[in-house]
Amino acid sequence: MMEETLRAYKERLEKALSDLPMEGAPDILKESMRYSLLSGGKRLRGCLLLSACEMAGGNIQDALPFACALEMIHAYSLIHDDLPAMDDDTMRRGKPTNHVVYGEAVAILAGDALLTHAFEIMAQSAHPSAFQALGEIARAAGISGMIAGQTLDVTMEGSKPEKELVEKIHLGKTAALLTAPITAGLMLAGASEAQIAAGREFGMHLGVAFQIVDDILDLEGDPALMGKTLGKDQAEGKLTWPACVGLNQAKADAKQHIDSAVSALVPFGKKAEFLQALAISTLHRVQ
Amino acid sequence: MMEETLRAYKERLEKALSDLPMEGAPDILKESMRYSLLSGGKRLRGCLLLSACEMAGGNIQDALPFACALEMIHAYSLIHDDLPAMDDDTMRRGKPTNHVVYGEAVAILAGDALLTHAFEIMAQSAHPSAFQALGEIARAAGISGMIAGQTLDVTMEGSKPEKELVEKIHLGKTAALLTAPITAGLMLAGASEAQIAAGREFGMHLGVAFQIVDDILDLEGDPALMGKTLGKDQAEGKLTWPACVGLNQAKADAKQHIDSAVSALVPFGKKAEFLQALAISTLHRVQ
Numbered sequence: 001m002m003e004e005t006l007r008a009y010k011e012r013l014e015k016a017l018s019d020l021p022m023e024g025a026p027d028i029l030k031e032s033m034r035y036s037l038l039s040g041g042k043r044l045r046g047c048l049l050l051s052a053c054e055m056a057g058g059n060i061q062d063a064l065p066f067a068c069a070l071e072m073i074h075a076y077s078l079i080h081d082d083l084p085a086m087d088d089d090t091m092r093r094g095k096p097t098n099h100v101v102y103g104e105a106v107a108i109l110a111g112d113a114l115l116t117h118a119f120e121i122m123a124q125s126a127h128p129s130a131f132q133a134l135g136e137i138a139r140a141a142g143i144s145g146m147i148a149g150q151t152l153d154v155t156m157e158g159s160k161p162e163k164e165l166v167e168k169i170h171l172g173k174t175a176a177l178l179t180a181p182i183t184a185g186l187m188l189a190g191a192s193e194a195q196i197a198a199g200r201e202f203g204m205h206l207g208v209a210f211q212i213v214d215d216i217l218d219l220e221g222d223p224a225l226m227g228k229t230l231g232k233d234q235a236e237g238k239l240t241w242p243a244c245v246g247l248n249q250a251k252a253d254a255k256q257h258i259d260s261a262v263s264a265l266v267p268f269g270k271k272a273e274f275l276q277a278l279a280i281s282t283l284h285r286v287q
Numbered sequence: 288m289m290e291e292t293l294r295a296y297k298e299r300l301e302k303a304l305s306d307l308p309m310e311g312a313p314d315i316l317k318e319s320m321r322y323s324l325l326s327g328g329k330r331l332r333g334c335l336l337l338s339a340c341e342m343a344g345g346n347i348q349d350a351l352p353f354a355c356a357l358e359m360i361h362a363y364s365l366i367h368d369d370l371p372a373m374d375d376d377t378m379r380r381g382k383p384t385n386h387v388v389y390g391e392a393v394a395i396l397a398g399d400a401l402l403t404h405a406f407e408i409m410a411q412s413a414h415p416s417a418f419q420a421l422g423e424i425a426r427a428a429g430i431s432g433m434i435a436g437q438t439l440d441v442t443m444e445g446s447k448p449e450k451e452l453v454e455k456i457h458l459g460k461t462a463a464l465l466t467a468p469i470t471a472g473l474m475l476a477g478a479s480e481a482q483i484a485a486g487r488e489f490g491m492h493l494g495v496a497f498q499i500v501d502d503i504l505d506l507e508g509d510p511a512l513m514g515k516t517l518g519k520d521q522a523e524g525k526l527t528w529p530a531c532v533g534l535n536q537a538k539a540d541a542k543q544h545i546d547s548a549v550s551a552l553v554p555f556g557k558k559a560e561f562l563q564a565l566a567i568s569t570l571h572r573v574q
Binding site for chain 2 (some may be wrong): 022023024025026028029030035069076080082085086103104105106108109111112113115116117119122123124130134135139141142143144145147148150151152154155249
């Protein structure tokens with residue numbers, strides 16, 4: 001049942017992303033933006049936002065522009081992350097990365113464009129909580145959130161793996177942009193402060209668990225299934241959770257975070273079942 | 288008198304930029320952002336916003352976060368523009384460019400961070416027109432505005448200089464981000480639709496004139512005064528207005544655009560004097 005609901009959210013989101021207005025953009029820019037934005041992926045961020053909004057009784061139609069915005073921000077971060085000056089990745093989801101296809105200049109611009117367009121799309125919403133939700137997403141994507149994590153990830157490469165630092169990287173790089181969909185989705189549903197705080201707790205634990213699982217998959221995953229080069233983290237001295245605590249402890253910690261995430265949503269009762277099941281399914285990738 | 292008013296706006300803006308909260312940002316990111324954001328410059332975009340807001344009876348204090356946001360967006364665009372994969376510039380305002388000092392990875396992230404932080408700062412405003420002004424700025428910085436112009440500028444390099452294409456580049460690359468300060472400033476002052484339309488007319492003509500003057504200065508300017516490498520446009524086959532119409536016609540066209548800009552603000556009466564004088568002063572750089 002969880003799989004079915006997820007598929008329904010995803011289909012709705014894929015259609016909205018594919019129909020996204022991009023008037024005025026030069027053809028090459030539009031093509032490069034769409035190449036990365038419509039290249040599949042789990043759509044986790046967008047689906048989290050739609051389901052969080054529904055969990056609190058909100059309207060999915062109102063939430064769609066914000067779900068699209070999150071997917072655009074995620075896509076921009078991957079394009080810039082893959083650049084030669086950054087992680088220098090040539091494959092992503094089984095396809096050549098954006099700069100391999102369009103060149104570095106257009107890839108940089110396409111990333112900038114996706115980030116800016118996310119805000120342009122959100123700013124067109126007439127929803128009474130649109131401005132608040134936009135602020136929440138800006139903060140998560142910003143200098144105390146995703147960009148903080150990415151900066152530490154890039155500049156601390158090769159330094160000693162210490163738990164505090166790695167957790168800071170995970171909270172920024174991954175958890176911030178998995179928490180904002182929950183909190184923004186709840187805001188768009190008119191949720192209470194207490195509900196938003198519970199959602200924030202859920203998102204942070206889910207996000208940290210998700211990154212730990214990603215680190216584990218880089219060590220143990222199947223490259224054919226993953227559609228990208230594996231084993232790179234270790235080779236490049238990336239700061240990962242398994243490097244801090246060992247593989248077994250990393251698996252235990254991921255499970256612990258998912259337990260905490262599931263507990264955080266108890267106040268939502270049966271309506272939280274989808275998000276709780278989704279959180280638990282994260283662990284199936286490595287267990 | 289115009290100079291004095293401009294200096295007052297600029298001082299106010301410099302202080303706000305220097306005091307800008309950047310909590311949570313890793314030190315190296317903050318340093319790199321501030322290196323480019325606080326490296327001087329004319330602060331034209333921010334000053335335009337403050338003065339447009341005042342021209343329509345608005346409060347400068349309310350407008351400051353938006354003026355800062357525009358300067359952040361301008362700074363991000365210069366950092367990314369200077370990257371080796373883009374214009375490959377090593378000097379800007381008499382100082383080494385961001386990537387020369389901090390490396391390409393941090394420079395890309397600092398650009399992303401300035402863009403995102405602009406939206407984060409605007410989203411913190413409690414002004415009733417904040418959301419509308421943010422949308423106006425997002426559109427100007429986006430795929431039909433600044434990024435459209437930059438994409439054409441980068442990808443059409445070396446093609447035949449045709450007036451229609453060059454005007455499109457100028458409208459996007461420069462005029463969009465000189466128009467948004469005017470329209471957003473007017474929105475924050477609660478101006479009427481007609482006033483906003485007049486402001487848009489002014490901004491577009493000023494912006495096109497400004498870029499034509501910039502193109503002329505690249506041919507005729509004094510490198511010591513400009514603080515950057517000159518003559519690069521021609522060497523790289525950049526599409527410039529003088530390359531389309533010749534140097535003398537380019538000067539005449541700049542003057543024509545400034546005349547139109549000045550006329551557009553006639554409905555504001557004496558209150559428009561500062562912006563009109565500022566527009567006219569643009570021409571002094573080349574005449």
